[in-house]
Amino acid sequence: MSPVLRAPLGRVMRWHRPLMLMVASMLLLVVVSVAGLAFDDRVLLGAPVWLKPFKFAVSMAVYGTTLAWMLSLPHRGRRWTSGLATVFAVAGFVDTAIVAIQAARGTFSHFNKSTASAERVMQVIFGNGVLCIMLANLALAIILAVQRVHADRAMSRAIHTGLGLAVLGMALGFLIPAQGTAQTALTTGGERVLLSSGHSVGVPDGGPGLPLTQWSTTGGDLRIPHFVGLHGLQFMLIAALLLAALAARHPLLRDDRLRARLIGVAATSYTGLIALLIWQALRAQPLVRPDALTLAAAALLAALTTLAAVAVLKAGRVSDGNPLRLNRPTSTAAEWADLPYGSQAGSPGGPDGDRGRGHPAAAWKAAGRSTDPWSWGAQPPGAVRSRTLRSSGEDRADISGRTRRSTRCRPGGRGPGHADASRWRRPRRRVLLHPAGDADDAGPLGPGLSLTAGGALAASRYVTPAMG
Structure with a gap:
């Protein structure tokens, strides 16, 4: 292996061991699922049986890697956060394994009300695993929220807000069974199974859907806000990285306080987007066919976000032009001069x-400031x-x-x-x-x-x- 890649890979492998083992197993499941999509033509509720394991594996691999990186940052309460991350890794592995096993059997992993003892045990384990995942993330978010976990203020705020958004997205998973209606569906073997709920609103599950995601194109789908909220953590971290990259070209963004305020604006806007998607889904409206009211709400959200970002940037320009503002980060010795x-x-x-x-x-006095x-x-x-x-x-x-x-x-x-x-x-x-x-x-x-x-x-x- 190239020395350029060996050092970063070695550091990554020293991240939280249970999480990285879970991520490795998810990557293996991705390979198995891709093979299943290619060679197994069975269909369950209108979607290939290996599509759900593929989506779960990709999602868990991305989230687990992000969480392992966060826990590698210096922070207080390492023993607690490490234990909670282990709970997340074990629960995530078990739940995703159940999804893969049920896909291989050609039956349902979610809302399955079959009276068979094996199915009932799997449903109990799966439901408790989902609860453990959410509670572990909630505890992690609380522990990290009370401390600064990164030297860069913008990145630290992205971690705090991203974890909050992820917990919100996980909690939305409990909204799906709360609003769904029971229905009967067929397994790949032709057996009728009672499903206690569904993710679609206004239409039965299994109808036409978007490519890959299979989100309904004929009615509302609560999987959309669930997915958007769950991966809000990755969105916020990417936003912080983009602002850091832009700071190399735009001196105004070199102030990490200003970038942190922009991250706060992005997090607030992202929360508004989740609320908008929930509202749209509960009105049985497909994502790809919003009505005038939804479009107006989206336009209002975009306008408010733009105004807030502009206000933050203008405030930054005013303070940046103040000759007595001395806490602005500087990037070169020449800039200090x-x-x-x-x-x-x-x-x-x-x-x-x-x-x-x-x-x-005397300059302090001339500016009307105290000389102290x-x-x-x-x-x-x-x-x-x-x-x-x-x-x-x-x-x-x-x-x-x-x-x-x-x-x-x-x-x-x-x-x-x-x-x-x-x-x-x-x-x-x-x-x-x-x-x-x-x-x-x-x-x-x-x-x-x-x-x-x-x-x-x-x-x-x-x-x-x-x-x-």
């Missing part, structure tokens, strides 16, 4: 060296403001790799409350190192998974003088 006061003595671009002599405290920078939450450029990173497991280190303790700089050595801001110490150049990786590996996906412009941005974001 271009900051306000960058040409002044004592700043990173100034001529007076490490002791930071002659910093123009601690009183309004900012510092002159080049000052080091410490931040405790124990919660995220990150260490501050200088470029040589030697770990150092980050201490708060004080003006003139006389405490943070002193009004003389002329003797701020020039900071060391530092980089945030992940305990399991190198500095060059720090990208939006974490150590070892930098992606093109996004990875370069994330790496350069932290190889600059630290602002806290």
